[in-house]
Amino acid sequence: EYMCRVKDRNFTLNYYVDFTEKDFVDSLVKEVNDSSFKETVPSKFTQEIKDKILSQYPELSSRTLMNEIFDA
Structure with missing residues (x-):
């Protein structure tokens, strides 16, 4: 009706x-x-997934990332 996409249902x-x-x-x-x-x-x-995450969050260290993932 108003050129908006309905996404809520x-x-x-x-x-x-x-x-x-x-x-x-x-x-x-x-x-x-x-x-x-x-x-x-x-x-x-995998290492590839880890590298992708670290490239998007450069402030994270590898150790911090691993702690966050495996503590969840």
Whole structure:
């Protein structure tokens, strides 16, 4: 209405399809998933992650960072 994006609630989109379009839903879900951003959550704390954090927070020492992460 006022050219503002609504961010405070989720929206759902419902499609009603009959048996002639049985592959439609699968192809739509695949298309949406393929084109959307997928964030990967690291499973290990690597040196690369540590370096990225320290580059964003140069005031932190390596020891302070490690204490903060592993005390949490």
